[in-house]
Amino acid sequence: MKIRKVVVMLLFPLLVLSGCGPKPPLHPAFFTTDLLHRELDDIFSDPAFDTATWGVVIQSLDNGEYLYRRNENKGFMPASNMKLYTTAVSLMKLGPEYRYRTTLLTNGKIENGVLQGDLILHGSGDPSICARFHEGNPLAVFRDWADSLKEKGITKIAGRIIGDDNYFEDEIMGYGWEWDDQSDWYAAQISALTFNDNCVDILFVPGEKTGDSARYQLRPNTGFVRIHNRVATVRPGLETGIVFKRKRAFNDVTITGSIALGSRPGWDSFSVENPTRYAVYVLRELLQKEGIEVYGNAFDIDSLNSYTYLPDSAAVLASYQSPPLREIVRTVNKRSQNLYAELLLRTLAKQFTDVGDGAHGVKVVKNVLAQYGIDPDRFGMVDGSGLSRFDLITPMQTSYLLRAMHRHSAGSYFYDSLPIAGVDGTIRNRMRGTAAENNVHAKTGYIGRVRSLSGYVTTRDGEKLSFVMMVNNYFVPTSKANAIQDLVCERLANFSRKLLFR
Numbered sequence: 001m002k003i004r005k006v007v008v009m010l011l012f013p014l015l016v017l018s019g020c021g022p023k024p025p026l027h028p029a030f031f032t033t034d035l036l037h038r039e040l041d042d043i044f045s046d047p048a049f050d051t052a053t054w055g056v057v058i059q060s061l062d063n064g065e066y067l068y069r070r071n072e073n074k075g076f077m078p079a080s081n082m083k084l085y086t087t088a089v090s091l092m093k094l095g096p097e098y099r100y101r102t103t104l105l106t107n108g109k110i111e112n113g114v115l116q117g118d119l120i121l122h123g124s125g126d127p128s129i130c131a132r133f134h135e136g137n138p139l140a141v142f143r144d145w146a147d148s149l150k151e152k153g154i155t156k157i158a159g160r161i162i163g164d165d166n167y168f169e170d171e172i173m174g175y176g177w178e179w180d181d182q183s184d185w186y187a188a189q190i191s192a193l194t195f196n197d198n199c200v201d202i203l204f205v206p207g208e209k210t211g212d213s214a215r216y217q218l219r220p221n222t223g224f225v226r227i228h229n230r231v232a233t234v235r236p237g238l239e240t241g242i243v244f245k246r247k248r249a250f251n252d253v254t255i256t257g258s259i260a261l262g263s264r265p266g267w268d269s270f271s272v273e274n275p276t277r278y279a280v281y282v283l284r285e286l287l288q289k290e291g292i293e294v295y296g297n298a299f300d301i302d303s304l305n306s307y308t309y310l311p312d313s314a315a316v317l318a319s320y321q322s323p324p325l326r327e328i329v330r331t332v333n334k335r336s337q338n339l340y341a342e343l344l345l346r347t348l349a350k351q352f353t354d355v356g357d358g359a360h361g362v363k364v365v366k367n368v369l370a371q372y373g374i375d376p377d378r379f380g381m382v383d384g385s386g387l388s389r390f391d392l393i394t395p396m397q398t399s400y401l402l403r404a405m406h407r408h409s410a411g412s413y414f415y416d417s418l419p420i421a422g423v424d425g426t427i428r429n430r431m432r433g434t435a436a437e438n439n440v441h442a443k444t445g446y447i448g449r450v451r452s453l454s455g456y457v458t459t460r461d462g463e464k465l466s467f468v469m470m471v472n473n474y475f476v477p478t479s480k481a482n483a484i485q486d487l488v489c490e491r492l493a494n495f496s497r498k499l500l501f502r
Contacts, residue, residue, distance in 0.1 A: 044484070056395060057072045077391055086384040092408065099321050110152060138201075138220050145317075157295065174385060189272070202227075205265045207233035211232065228253065334424060374400055398468045415441055419444065426443075453469045
């Protein structure tokens with residue numbers, strides 16, 4: 001990179017002024033947009049990215065000026081920057097206080113402590129019945145329901161436990177998702193009845209000595225999955241890692257890898273096949289442990305031929321209301337939670353078209369974006385999360401979105417949902433010790449050979465900027481793309497139009 005030459009140019013005015021004022025700042029500030037533009041050109045011309053294409057837009061939100069543009073109208077795979085659109089439109093259309101409701105219903109009657117009928121768990125797309133929203137306890141909601149059933153005098157259920165996921169269409173994957181990802185938490189299957197992120201959490205602990213099999217703990221501790229543990233304990237200091245491989249269409253999971261002796265245990269997760277049945281299977285397990293005998297088995301409603309009931313006319317035995325949407329959106333963006341983004345997209349579809357699938361959710365998003373100058377015919381959204389390599393958008397479109405949300409009444413919730421540099425989320429370990437730390441609020445994006453970072457930064461003068469940085473088709477390690485993005489954020493945080501005249 002040709003950064004050194006530009007930095008010298010910037011430092012020269014500071015050295016001249018140093019005899020008649022305070023010492024210059026540790027990091028050089030920019031006095032004109034021309035100087036900023038020149039250095040950014042040098043940064044994005046790094047020969048290590050000669051096979052790649054950078055798309056960049058940097059705009060002042062105070063006066064609308066574009067400080068820098070590069071390939072701003074070219075199409076790029078955004079990866080998880082697609083979540084910016086899904087969460088923004090969800091806040092706009094559903095509102096920050098929107099809440100999901102999940103209900104426990106029955107088509108039977110209670111007679112002498114026995115529920116003579118089926119127990120039906122009806123989902124509406126709520127992602128929050130999980131450990132994350134309940135202090136690490138994925139069973140908290142189910143346990144509350146068990147208490148509610150006991151309060152109604154129910155000690156036995158003569159029927160089955162049935163999961164109803166028909167609020168959404170049956171669409172377990174986003175369009176263009178890769179089969180190779182299906183065992184991993186970030187590609188968990190989509191269902192209107194979601195439990196614990198449609199994953200089983202697992203904690204590995206080293207064995208007593210080198211060569212021993214690692215020990216593990218499941219959360220929830222369920223018989224729904226079958227584990228083949230091939231994780232070995234290795235000597236301290238060796239590189240370790242764990243790989244999950246779930247047999248397609250089954251819940252047989254082979255886990256391979258190694259864990260070092262004396263290493264600190266940490267939770268990981270793998271996805272399940274048929275999350276709807278998973279939810280009711282675990283619910284049945286818990287009811288049995290809580291002393292409520294269940295005669296029938298757990299079923300996905302789709303596996304029962306010609307099973308019909310009317311949710312609106314069924315008796316409600318218990319229900320659960322989610323936290324407000326603004327809290328769910330924080331998880332989507334700070335943790336880059338793909339499943340939650342897909343559930344939001346289908347919620348938009350169901351609420352505003354009455355067809356709960358991804359394609360109708362995309363239509364809702366496009367209709368909203370058209371109001372902000374984004375041509376829906378040139379906006380290539382195919383999923384809500386950005387996991388698909390068929391997503392194709394331009395940096396300028398994302399810049400329009402960031403500006404729109406800056407002005408929108410729900411904009412503060414959107415801003416607060418973004419990871420903060422050096423503080424939390426997916427950029428908690430980036431930009432530390434720079435002017436960008438605890439300043440930049442931005443969403444990351446990553447799939448193979450794609451890296452994005454888009455959000456907001458405040459300059460040294462207090463000027464609000466939005467920025468979009470997307471790079472596709474690089475061969476160097478992704479850490480090098482991170483380094484360029486971080487350097488640009490630092491430069492923007494140090495940008496000043498006034499420093500020369502102080």
